Amino acid sequence: xxxxxxADTWPSWRGGEGNNHAAENTDVPIRWNLDSGExxxxxxxxxGRGHSTPIxxxxxxxxxxxxxxxxxxxxxxxxxxxxxxxxxxVLHRNTLPAQIHNNNSYASPTPAxxxxxxxxxxHTDDAIWLTKITTTGRxxxxxxxxxxxxxxxxxxxxxxxxxxxxxxxxAAEYDGPDSGLYALDTRTGKRVWKIDRPSxxxxxxxxxxxxxxxxxxxxxxxxxxxxxxxxxGRLLWSVDTTTEAVCGTVVWDGRRVMISGGNPASGTWCVxxxxxxxxxxxxRVKCYEQSLLTIPNYVFAVADNGVAYCWRTVxxxxxxxxxxFGGGISASPMLVGNHIYIATExxxxxxxxxxxxxxxPLAEIKTGDSIFATPVAVDDRLYLRTGIGHGENRxxxxxxxGRMSP
Numbered sequence: 234x235x236x237x238x239x240a241d242t243w244p245s246w247r248g249g250e251g252n253n254h255a256a257e258n259t260d261v262p263i264r265w266n267l268d269s270g271e272x273x274x275x276x277x278x279x280x281g282r283g284h285s286t287p288i289x290x291x292x293x294x295x296x297x298x299x300x301x302x303x304x305x306x307x308x309x310x311x312x313x314x315x316x317x318x319x320x321x322x323v324l325h326r327n328t329l330p331a332q333i334h335n336n337n338s339y340a341s342p343t344p345a346x347x348x349x350x351x352x353x354x355x356h357t358d359d360a361i362w363l364t365k366i367t368t369t370g371r372x373x374x375x376x377x378x379x380x381x382x383x384x385x386x387x388x389x390x391x392x393x394x395x396x397x398x399x400x401x402x403x404a405a406e407y408d409g410p411d412s413g414l415y416a417l418d419t420r421t422g423k424r425v426w427k428i429d430r431p432s433x434x435x436x437x438x439x440x441x442x443x444x445x446x447x448x449x450x451x452x453x454x455x456x457x458x459x460x461x462x463x464x465x466g467r468l469l470w471s472v473d474t475t476t477e478a479v480c481g482t483v484v485w486d487g488r489r490v491m492i493s494g495g496n497p498a499s500g501t502w503c504v505x506x507x508x509x510x511x512x513x514x515x516x517r518v519k520c521y522e523q524s525l526l527t528i529p530n531y532v533f534a535v536a537d538n539g540v541a542y543c544w545r546t547v548x549x550x551x552x553x554x555x556x557x558f559g560g561g562i563s564a565s566p567m568l569v570g571n572h573i574y575i576a577t578e579x580x581x582x583x584x585x586x587x588x589x590x591x592x593x594p595l596a597e598i599k600t601g602d603s604i605f606a607t608p609v610a611v612d613d614r615l616y617l618r619t620g621i622g623h624g625e626n627r628x629x630x631x632x633x634x635g636r637m638s639p
Contacts, residue, residue, distance in 0.1 A: 283340030333389030514549030
């Protein structure tokens with residue numbers, strides 16, 4: 234069966250709209266079998282290891298990886314139709330962090346695409362480095378954004394770069410003097426503004442959304458829920474809530490913004506996005522690494538302990554909760570049509586209905602042995618970065634689930 238004309242893209246972490254929703258007409262399977270090949274378009278081995286999600290643009294599929302043995306951090310390009318590895322470009326060598334968390338990788342930030350070129354960030358050489366590179370592998374510039382030398386916890390890094398018009402925004406939050414949000418000019422790499430952030434290790438990726446009629450740069454963590462003007466970095470509002478360390482990305486619904494975190498306090502928090510500095514509701518459910526997922530008037534969560542929830546965003550009322558698995562999740566849930574795809578650290582993928590009325594399970598599919606990267610759905614294909622095997626025998630793959638190539 235021939236693929237339709239390629240139309241959709243996934244240019245950055247959580248997609249072009251920043252909400253982890255696939256395009257409206259995307260249709261991907263709810264059942265597949267990695268062993269038999271049922272509904273598997275292709276399965277490509279990926280060298281090294283990384284937790285970044287792939288980005289998908291007209292020129293191909295791009296994702297980052299790192300090899301601990303060769304001490305390299307790279308960008309990989311795959312053919313969008315066949316999954317064939319087109320090229321691999323080493324961007325850093327012999328400068329890996331001395332120590333990271335066991336559940337982290339040396340290639341966790343997802344690249345970003347501005348319509349012409351790619352922006353790739355790595356924690357390397359005790360700093361956050363950002364590279365602008367063409368889709369054919371030519372480095373345009375490479376800049377040190379900030380020192381990144383955590384003292385209290387050497388857990389590594391995970392925030393993805395965010396492109397907004399002619400700015401690329403990078404978070405570098407840690408317990409040191411350079412802790413902040415940085416905006417660089419996409420053309421030159423020159424710093425345009427810096428927002429000082431508390432000396433506190435935080436892992437959240439900032440996101441831009443229109444809330445209460447205003448475009449806002451949103452981030453949670455460091456005991457705050459904060460909004461900035463994305464063009465100037467000017468503070469719009471801040472609410473003293475959340476917890477010290479947050480890994481997830483802010484989600485929003487109309488006039489409300491939400492995030493979840495878990496160190497040292499566990500919880501999910503919702504505040505007004507109109508600048509009234511009001512916390513609307515909170516609970517003690519912990520989604521530490523994975524982000525939440527919203528639809529109009531409702532938010533879904535998959536907690537660290539494997540329990541799924543749906544809450545009403547206006548007041549936090551619990552619509553339903555249901556245990557899916559025993560715990561262990563890093564990937565964020567993704568919306569495709571009216572289905573939610575949930576990938577676990579054990580390699581299981583759950584598909585449930587995106588319904589606030591009742592919990593409705595649709596499928597549970599074993600897809601490898603470990604998944605840390607969030608699934609992506611583009612042009613009727615679901616892309617999963619999964620690992621098969623364990624320890625030194627673990628091999629990563631990027632798997633395309635859905636329509637076959639012509």
